[in-house]
Amino acid sequence: MTAGVEDDHFFVVNGRRWRRTDPTLPEDVAARLRSHLGRGRNRVKLAKRAGDEDAVARARHRNGLAKHGLGERGPEWWTRPEPERLTQAEQALAELDRLDESP
Structure with missing residues (x-):
């Protein structure tokens, strides 16, 4: 794929290519x-x-955990089995929830 061209795996903003979120994640998990x-x-900004x-x-x-869970970082989601991707997303959520509970 050439830079600047969108497909099912990437989108382009201002000439920069970004990986799409794994479309097979359940909407509640992705949300x-x-x-x-x-x-x-917001925490980074503050x-x-x-x-x-x-x-x-x-x-x-925290952002890295969320992006890995969404499939936007780490191994390419389209090359991995769907159950493995869902497990990764659920593990990221569990870790993020634990961090929310930490003082």
């Missing part, structure tokens, strides 16, 4: 992961504004 991702992005590099790192870790 919860997107919620974690949005909150993580931590940067406060100059708290440790908080930035923690927030980026």
Whole structure:
């Protein structure tokens, strides 16, 4: 695939190619992961504004977990069996939920 061309696996914004979310994830799972991702992005912004590099790192870790769960990072979702992808998403959610419970 050439840069700038969309397909079922990627989309392009301002000339940059981004991996699509795994379309086989149940909507409730994907929605919860997107919620974690949005909150993580907000935490990055607030931590940067406060100059708290440790908080930035923690927030980026959360974003990475959410993006892996969504299939947007890590092994390409289209090359892996669907049950394996769902397990990855559920594990990411469980870890993100644990982080929410941490002080």
